[in-house]
Each structure stands twice: as C-alpha cells, then as structure tokens.
Amino acid sequence: MSASLPILGCFVLGLLLARFGLVPALLLEHDPTLPALWLLMALVGLSLGADRRLMEILRSLRPRILLLPLGTTVGTFAGCALVSIFLVYSLADCLAVGAGFAYYSLSSVFITQYRGEELGTVALLANIFRELFTLIFTPALARLMGAPAPIMCGGASTMDTTLPGITRAAGTLWTFPSIVHAMILDFSVPFWVTLFCSL
Amino acid sequence: MYTALSIMICGMLAGRILRGRLRAEALRRWIFLAIMLLLFLLGVAVGGNERLVRDLPRLGGAALTLALGALGGTLVCAALLGPRFRNGPGPQTRTTRDEKDPGA
Numbered sequence: 001m002s003a004s005l006p007i008l009g010c011f012v013l014g015l016l017l018a019r020f021g022l023v024p025a026l027l028l029e030h031d032p033t034l035p036a037l038w039l040l041m042a043l044v045g046l047s048l049g050a051d052r053r054l055m056e057i058l059r060s061l062r063p064r065i066l067l068l069p070l071g072t073t074v075g076t077f078a079g080c081a082l083v084s085i086f087l088v089y090s091l092a093d094c095l096a097v098g099a100g101f102a103y104y105s106l107s108s109v110f111i112t113q114y115r116g117e118e119l120g121t122v123a124l125l126a127n128i129f130r131e132l133f134t135l136i137f138t139p140a141l142a143r144l145m146g147a148p149a150p151i152m153c154g155g156a157s158t159m160d161t162t163l164p165g166i167t168r169a170a171g172t173l174w175t176f177p178s179i180v181h182a183m184i185l186d187f188s189v190p191f192w193v194t195l196f197c198s199l
Numbered sequence: 200m201y202t203a204l205s206i207m208i209c210g211m212l213a214g215r216i217l218r219g220r221l222r223a224e225a226l227r228r229w230i231f232l233a234i235m236l237l238l239f240l241l242g243v244a245v246g247g248n249e250r251l252v253r254d255l256p257r258l259g260g261a262a263l264t265l266a267l268g269a270l271g272g273t274l275v276c277a278a279l280l281g282p283r284f285r286n287g288p289g290p291q292t293r294t295t296r297d298e299k300d301p302g303a
Contacts, residue, residue, distance in 0.1 A: 082272070
C-alpha cells in the first residue's frame with residue numbers, strides 16, 4: 001500500500017482542487033491527461049528499450065498468456081452477472097457495462113447509442129472505477145496475489161494507463177503479456193458490447 | 200490508445216539507442232512521478248466535470264456495484280490462474296521475483 005497511498009492522494013487532491021475551483025481554467029478547458037499519458041508511455045518505452053533483456057523477454061512469451069484475457073473475460077462476466085441481481089438493470093445491460101473492460105470511452109459511447117444516456121453514464125463511471133482501482137491498488141495486488149491480478153483487473157487499459165504501474169510493480173517481464181492481454185480485450189469490446197446490447 | 204502505444208515503441212527505440220547511458224533507478228523514479236501526475240490530472244478532470252459530479256450520487260452506486268462485481272470475478276479468476284504463472288509469464292524457470300525483476 002505504500003505506493004498506492006500517494007497515488008490515491010494525488011487523485012483526491014486533484015478532484016478536490018477542481019471541485020473548489022482552485023485549479024487554473026486552462027487545466028479544465030484542455031484535457032491534459034492525454035499528454036501526461038504520452039509522457040508515461042515514453043518513459044515506459046525508454047525503460048524497456050534500455051533493458052538488455054528485452055529480446056529474452058519477447059522469446060519467453062508462451063501461448064498460455066492467452067489464459068489472462070480469457071480469465072479476465074470469464075471473471076468479469078461472472079461478477080457482473082452476480083451483482084445484476086441487486087440492480088435495476090437487466091442481466092444483458094450489466095454484462096454490456098462489464099464488457100467495457102475499463103475501456104470507458106469506447107464502451108460508454110456504444111452503450112449510450114444502444115441503450116441510452118443513463119446506462120452509458122453508468123458504463124463510463126463503472127469502467128473509470130475499474131481503471132482507478134487498478135491504478136491505485138496495482139502495487140498491493142501484485143504483492144499479495146502476483147502479477148496476473150493487476151493485469152486482469154486492468155482489462156483493456158493494461159497497454160496504456162495502467163501499464164506503467166504494472167511494469168513498476170510486477171516487473172518488465174510482464175510488460176508484453178500486459179500489452180497482449182489489453183490488445184485482445186480491446187478488440188473484443190465492440191463485439192461483446194454490441195452483442196449484449198442487442199439481446 | 201494506439202497513439203500511446205506508438206509513443207511507447209518510439210521510446211523503446213530511443214532507449215535502445217541510449218542503452219548504457221540511462222539509469223534504471225532514475226527511470227523508475229520518473230515513471231512513479233508521471234503516474235502521480237496522471238492521477239492528479241484525472242482527479243482534476245473528474246472534479247471539474249459538473250455533470251459527472253452531479254450524476255455521481257445517482258448513478259455512482261450502480262456503477263460502483265458493477266465495477267466491484269467485475270473486479271471481484273476477475274480476482275477470483277486471477278487467484279485460480281495465479282499458480283500457473285508463479286514462475287513468470289515465460290517458460291518454467293527457477294527465477295524468483297527479485298531475480299526476474301531487478302529493474303522494477
């Protein structure tokens with residue numbers, strides 16, 4: 001948790017400062033998260049490129065890595081199906097929200113188109129929560145449950161926003177499995193969301 | 200998403216060229232600082248979005264329930280798969296976490 005607390009603190013600080021109007025309007029008018037993400041990706045790339053073991057890591061990838069996106073998909077759908085009992089939304093709606101796999105921008109647009117703004121907003125928030133959970137708890141998850149846990153929690157975000165944290169907490173050996181995991185889920189998001197929204 | 204990936208690949212090429220002149224410890228520190236900056240900016244984006252803040256109490260409960268459900272199911276699967284990846288993502292080796300990850 002030692003690394004998670006400052007990360008959570010930064011999010012809360014930003015939220016409170018913006019809520020009370022204490023941040024420059026420039027930060028609100030022009031979304032600066034994208035350049036910050038690009039900076040992160042450049043740094044991760046630098047650390048990977050500078051690592052002499054890169055080719056060894058690439059050669060070490062095996063088909064069993066595919067178990068990670070499979071487990072993420074099965075676990076996400078099972079969990080969403082279970083909690084749908086307690087919600088006013090249908091099972092298909094809950095599965096559609098879960099099928100965003102933290103890819104909140106794309107999934108919320110799809111769901112808004114098919115099911116309306118309310119479920120689209122729920123999808124946006126649920127998938128932001130998923131990404132935030134992963135960003136905040138990656139160090140603790142990696143330490144307590146091993147590297148697959150933060151990768152699977154991160155869903156489709158493990159090749160961008162959550163990748164630096166995963167690389168830092170789990171090690172560079174898990175960088176390429178994280179990217180493969182995210183790419184497979186990324187391509188599956190439109191398929192699953194469309195399928196569940198059409199049920 | 201693919202822009203970010205392209206930037207990472209460019210960074211990898213730069214890292215390959217600058218190999219030997221970059222210090223792993225310094226890069227780790229910069230990555231951590233960049234993560235904190237990203238989270239701060241994400242907080243600013245959420246806190247500065249009136250609609251998101253207004254809708255949070257009404258829809259946030261359902262969203263949080265679904266997120267926790269998805270994460271709970273995923274963590275169960277992660278726990279089941281965990282033993283298969285105890286020795287890392289590659290072939291079965293004798294490496295420990297410290298041995299395979301001196302740079303993280």
